[in-house]
Structure formats: structure tokens, C-alpha cells
Amino acid sequence: MDLGIVIVSxxxxxxxxxxxxxxxxxxxxxxxxxxxxVIDNASRDDSVPLIRERIKVLSDITAMADFFFIDGHxxxxxxxxxxxxxxxxxxxxxxxxxxxxxxxxxxxxxTHEAIEGAIRPLAEELxxxxxxxxxxxxxxxxxxxxTPPTHSS
Numbered sequence: 563m564d565l566g567i568v569i570v571s572x573x574x575x576x577x578x579x580x581x582x583x584x585x586x587x588x589x590x591x592x593x594x595x596x597x598x599x600v601i602d603n604a605s606r607d608d609s610v611p612l613i614r615e616r617i618k619v620l621s622d623i624t625a626m627a628d629f630f631f632i633d634g635h636x637x638x639x640x641x642x643x644x645x646x647x648x649x650x651x652x653x654x655x656x657x658x659x660x661x662x663x664x665x666x667x668x669x670x671x672x673t674h675e676a677i678e679g680a681i682r683p684l685a686e687e688l689x690x691x692x693x694x695x696x697x698x699x700x701x702x703x704x705x706x707x708x709t710p711p712t713h714s715s
Contacts, residue, residue: 565589565596572603604672629704636705643701647694658688658695659702 567585571578578600589596602610629636640652648655665680681699685692701707 564594567596567598569598569600570603571600571605571609573605573607573609575605575607575609578609629706632705638701638705642705642707643698645694645697645701645707647690648698654688655698658684658690658698661688662695662699 569578569581569585582598582600585596585598641649644650644652644655648658661684662681665684666677669676669680681695682692685695688695697707
């Protein structure tokens, strides 16, 4: 791979589709081998379904962000969800996730700062490191331990 490209989208379906077309045209002309990631920032327009249709023809979407395009429930084992911080503490993890959901459920505005500001204090209340709580949320939301940032993507 010669190049990695990340395109962040938020309610910009047409611009994102135009950007993808332009990127792939330029890559073809230059003869570069590249991976292209489209990260949607919780768009409320038709971005996700329309871009998802186009993704089927793009060849370089990686497993790192495939959770954006999975229908139904994510498939991961409990050990992956619990990680080291919550290993053997399933009830504590369930409580933490329930509290995270309650904290962000009606959050306005839905921004990086607001999401982090709602979740980070919960870590102290729960007696865990913020990274451990964010890791639990990451796996619950994406099914993966390594992804683009969860509260800013």
C-alpha cells in the first residue's frame, strides 16, 4: 500500500460521494495502491445508506471500520467485550454500559466534546480508568478493540 486516506463525513452525502469519485479517479491516474476509509460521524441525513451502496464497488474498505455497515447485532465474544479491566466482572460491565447509555441517550449537541464530557466523569464514579471505560464502550459499539476514535468518528 502506497497511501492511506481517511474521509470523515457528517451530513455530507453528496460531497462525500463526489470526494470518493475524485479520490479513486486520481488514484487510478497516479497508479497508487491506497486504502480508503470513510468514517461517518453519526450523520442524520441519507449519507450512510447512500455511501454504503457505493462502498460495494470500492475495493479498499478495511475490516477496521466494517461495523458501520453491519446489519443487525455485532458478533463478538464476552471476553473481547470485558477486556482486562472488566474480566470476570460482567455485572460491572453491564452497569457501566447502562450508565453510559443513560448519560448519552438525549445528549445535545452530539459532539466529541459533549460525548467525552458525558462519559469521562462516569469512569471516576465507577472507579475505573477512563481508557478502560472507553475501551468497553468501543467494543460494545463496534465489536472491535481497535477502531477509529469512537466519540469523534
